[in-house]
Amino acid sequence: MSFYDGSDTEGTGTRFKLFPQPPFLEAFQEPEIIEVSSPAGSVGPGPEDDRMYTIFPVDKAEPYGIGANPDGDGMYLPPWKGEILPPALPDAEGHFDYLEPGTPQFEAAHLFGSARFTMDVWEIYFDRPIQWHFKDQFEKLELTMLPSLDNALIGWGFLEAGGTHTENNGFHPYSLNFDIVAHEIGHAVVYSEVGLPVRNLDNGEYYGFHESAADLVALITTLHFPSVVETILNNTSGNLYTMNKLSRFAELSPNKQIRLAANNRVLSEFADGYEDEHDLAQPLTGAMFDILVDVFHENLLDAGLMSPEMEDLSDKLEGNPQYSSILQAAFDNNFARNPEGFRDALLQARDYLGSYLADAWQMLDADMLSYLGVGRALLDVDEEITRGRYAKIIENNFLMREVGLVKPGPRIPKAGKEGHSASARTLVPE
Numbered sequence: 001m002s003f004y005d006g007s008d009t010e011g012t013g014t015r016f017k018l019f020p021q022p023p024f025l026e027a028f029q030e031p032e033i034i035e036v037s038s039p040a041g042s043v044g045p046g047p048e049d050d051r052m053y054t055i056f057p058v059d060k061a062e063p064y065g066i067g068a069n070p071d072g073d074g075m076y077l078p079p080w081k082g083e084i085l086p087p088a089l090p091d092a093e094g095h096f097d098y099l100e101p102g103t104p105q106f107e108a109a110h111l112f113g114s115a116r117f118t119m120d121v122w123e124i125y126f127d128r129p130i131q132w133h134f135k136d137q138f139e140k141l142e143l144t145m146l147p148s149l150d151n152a153l154i155g156w157g158f159l160e161a162g163g164t165h166t167e168n169n170g171f172h173p174y175s176l177n178f179d180i181v182a183h184e185i186g187h188a189v190v191y192s193e194v195g196l197p198v199r200n201l202d203n204g205e206y207y208g209f210h211e212s213a214a215d216l217v218a219l220i221t222t223l224h225f226p227s228v229v230e231t232i233l234n235n236t237s238g239n240l241y242t243m244n245k246l247s248r249f250a251e252l253s254p255n256k257q258i259r260l261a262a263n264n265r266v267l268s269e270f271a272d273g274y275e276d277e278h279d280l281a282q283p284l285t286g287a288m289f290d291i292l293v294d295v296f297h298e299n300l301l302d303a304g305l306m307s308p309e310m311e312d313l314s315d316k317l318e319g320n321p322q323y324s325s326i327l328q329a330a331f332d333n334n335f336a337r338n339p340e341g342f343r344d345a346l347l348q349a350r351d352y353l354g355s356y357l358a359d360a361w362q363m364l365d366a367d368m369l370s371y372l373g374v375g376r377a378l379l380d381v382d383e384e385i386t387r388g389r390y391a392k393i394i395e396n397n398f399l400m401r402e403v404g405l406v407k408p409g410p411r412i413p414k415a416g417k418e419g420h421s422a423s424a425r426t427l428v429p430e
């Protein structure tokens with residue numbers, strides 16, 4: 001298991017200025033300077049490196065994948081051959097963090113930096129490069145900004161970022177929304193490492209897993225911003241059950257759904273079927289989030305930063321809100337004593353989950369995918385790495401979501417809405 005704290009490349013990588021949360025949300029309005037793994041000086045105008053390049057097309061009428069192909073045949077795919085706005089340029093040392101918000105060039109750098117940072121984090125967890133699922137046709141991912149698109153999606157050779165038009169003629173570009181870019185990169189990781197089903201095309205658990213995995217990629221990568229970790233711990237004193245920032249990720253999702261990682265949803269809610277795979281994803285994401293919190297608690301126990309009585313209280317919390325203030329007081333007390341210890345415990349839990357997910361996803365088969373299979377893969381990984389230290393935590397959290405007890409029903413068609421199974425994301429040539 002490898003650990004990564006975002007500073008591994010310090011001094012050698014390329015600097016970008018990123019908003020951990022979109023600047024139009026209340027919290028985290030200050031951008032943070034981070035380094036991506038591409039060596040300083042290796043990222044060209046665009047930005048562009050050996051894996052991806054960014055462009056801001058002029059007068060691009062249609063998004064890729066769907067709609068009329070201007071070339072007239074098959075799918076509409078990169079590269080964009082028309083005019084583009086002037087690219088973001090590196091400074092004399094090769095960095096992009098000198099760019100200030102408010103220009104298309106800052107947006108381009110932000111989109112690239114977000115995608116590159118997410119890949120960096122997950123390539124550490126996978127302990128090797130993650131190939132693009134479209135690598136046979138395209139060497140690089142095209143990161144495209146398309147303001148007319150009310151969505152963001154990754155597809156065959158492209159990640160296209162649109163945005164949301166607000167009431168007062170405002171526009172919130174998804175290129176500035178780290179969660180959304182990271183979520184789309186998460187889809188690419190799953191396409192590459194798990195693959196697409198070829199036989200079992202109606203398996204809802206595959207699509208629910210896809211959304212869940214993409215959200216988890218965004219969630220875990222967000223925890224690599226030191227400012228996010230600090231804010232979360234300062235706001236909660238490490239009592240993660242009450243914190244809300246982390247679980248509000250993807251709030252401005254393309255589907256305008258609030259996807260809660262700290263949710264209580266269970267599979268029996270979907271026994272008769274599901275309308276949207278984002279909903280079906282929630283029991284799985286919730287189980288993973290609870291595993292993260294439980295492992296964090298184990299780490300705090302080991303470090304003497306949480307007493308067994310506190311753990312007992314937090315276990316009872318869900319059904320008994322009156323314990324909440326007693327528990328919070330205990331967290332406040334302990335956190336004040338040793339904030340660094342809390343930080344280490346959280347980063348270890350983050351890296352535990354990231355590494356376990358990377359190992360487990362590689363064991364899955366897209367055609368046979370089930371939530372139960374995901375749980376079993378995690379148990380296998382845990383057995384191999386810790387001889388089953390966290391087996392009870394994994395089993396209990398999957399059981400609480402009724403994984404293995406209830407199978408979700410079929411997809412219920414929703415008027416005017418398409419799931420990913422028929423979207424531009426999953427279409428491949430031929």
Ligand SMILES: [Zn+2]
Pocket residue numbers: 183187210211214
């Ligand atoms: Zn998605």
